[in-house]
Amino acid sequence: MKKILFALVVVSLFSCAGEAQMSDINSSDMRGKIVYEDANVVFRQLDEHTWIGNGNLAYNESLYIVEGNERALLIDAGTHIPKLDSIVASITSKPVTLMVTHLHADHAGPAVNLFPEIYINAADLVLVPNDMRDNYKGEIKFLTDGEVIDLGGRQIEVIFTPGHSPGSTSFFDKANRYGFSGDAFGSTNLLVFTNLSTVMYTAQRIERYMKQNEIRFLFPGHYSGNNLETLQRVIDIKDICRELLDGERQPVSSSGNNGGMDKMVDDKGVRIYFSSLTGFK
Ligand SMILES: [Zn+2]
Known part of the structure; x- marks a missing residue:
C-alpha cells in the first residue's frame, strides 16, 4: 500500500512537472515550478529538461x-539530502551520473554514497x-578539461x-547558452581557497569562453535570489584580482570567519575573500 501511495505521489509530481509552465530561463528568475519538496530539499523546474534543487543547510x-534523451547528469549532491537517488529518479526517468563542481562538503555531502560512481576534477582530491x-x-572517476559529455541530443x-578550490569545475550547455x-x-x-592569480586565470579563460560561445549566464552553487553569474x-572578478595583484587596489580586513580568510574586497556586487598569507599570488 505504501508503495502504491509512493508511486502515485511520484506520478502526480511527474505529471505536474510535465504540465509546468516553463520558467522563462531568459529572465534571471530561477524560481520555476516546484516539482519536489521535502524538509531537506526543494526541486524546481528551470526548463523542460533541467531542474534546480536547493538544500537548506x-x-x-x-x-x-540536466537531462538528455538517453541519460542525465546530477551536478552536485548538496550537504545532506537523504534518498537523493530516489528523489532524482522521481524527476527524471533517465539513468543518472553524478558529477560535482567541487568537493566541498556542501556540494559533495553524504548523498554521494547513494551513487555508485562520482566524477570529479582530480585536483580536488586534496x-x-x-x-x-x-x-x-x-x-571516483576523473573529469577531463574540455571533454564533451553526450547525454543524447544534449552535449555538456x-x-x-x-x-575557489583547486579542482573547481564548470559545465556548459552551449546549445542552450548557459x-x-x-x-x-x-x-x-x-x-x-587557492589564490587570486588562479582566480584571475579562470576569469580570463571563462570571459573568452562566454564571449566565443555567447553564454548568457551561469547557474551558481548557491541560490540567494537573483544571483546568476554573468559575463560582467x-x-x-578578473579586473578586481588584477588590481589587487598589481597593488592598484587595497583589500580591507575581513571581520567574519571565512575559513581563515582575513582580507576582502566588496565592489561591483562582488565580494572576494582571501588569505593574505596563502591566497595572494
Ligand atoms: Zn565550495
Missing part, C-alpha cells in the same frame, strides 16, 4: 539535474576525505575553473 546549496566526508565507497562541455559553475565565481561571495561578473 548551506546558503541554499544548489544541485542541478579535499578527500576532510571535505567529502563519510569516505566515499563508490568509484566540462571546463576546469580552479580558484552553464553551471558551482562556487567558481562565488554565488555572490567568492571564497578563494566574470569580468569584474
Whole structure:
C-alpha cells in the first residue's frame, strides 16, 4: 500500500512537472515550478529538461539535474539530502551520473554514497576525505578539461575553473547558452581557497569562453535570489584580482570567519575573500 501511495505521489509530481509552465530561463528568475519538496530539499523546474534543487543547510546549496534523451547528469549532491537517488529518479526517468563542481562538503555531502560512481576534477582530491566526508565507497572517476559529455541530443562541455578550490569545475550547455559553475565565481561571495592569480586565470579563460560561445549566464552553487553569474561578473572578478595583484587596489580586513580568510574586497556586487598569507599570488 505504501508503495502504491509512493508511486502515485511520484506520478502526480511527474505529471505536474510535465504540465509546468516553463520558467522563462531568459529572465534571471530561477524560481520555476516546484516539482519536489521535502524538509531537506526543494526541486524546481528551470526548463523542460533541467531542474534546480536547493538544500537548506548551506546558503541554499544548489544541485542541478540536466537531462538528455538517453541519460542525465546530477551536478552536485548538496550537504545532506537523504534518498537523493530516489528523489532524482522521481524527476527524471533517465539513468543518472553524478558529477560535482567541487568537493566541498556542501556540494559533495553524504548523498554521494547513494551513487555508485562520482566524477570529479582530480585536483580536488586534496579535499578527500576532510571535505567529502563519510569516505566515499563508490568509484571516483576523473573529469577531463574540455571533454564533451553526450547525454543524447544534449552535449555538456566540462571546463576546469580552479580558484575557489583547486579542482573547481564548470559545465556548459552551449546549445542552450548557459552553464553551471558551482562556487567558481562565488554565488555572490567568492571564497578563494587557492589564490587570486588562479582566480584571475579562470576569469580570463571563462570571459573568452562566454564571449566565443555567447553564454548568457551561469547557474551558481548557491541560490540567494537573483544571483546568476554573468559575463560582467566574470569580468569584474578578473579586473578586481588584477588590481589587487598589481597593488592598484587595497583589500580591507575581513571581520567574519571565512575559513581563515582575513582580507576582502566588496565592489561591483562582488565580494572576494582571501588569505593574505596563502591566497595572494
Ligand atoms: Zn565550495
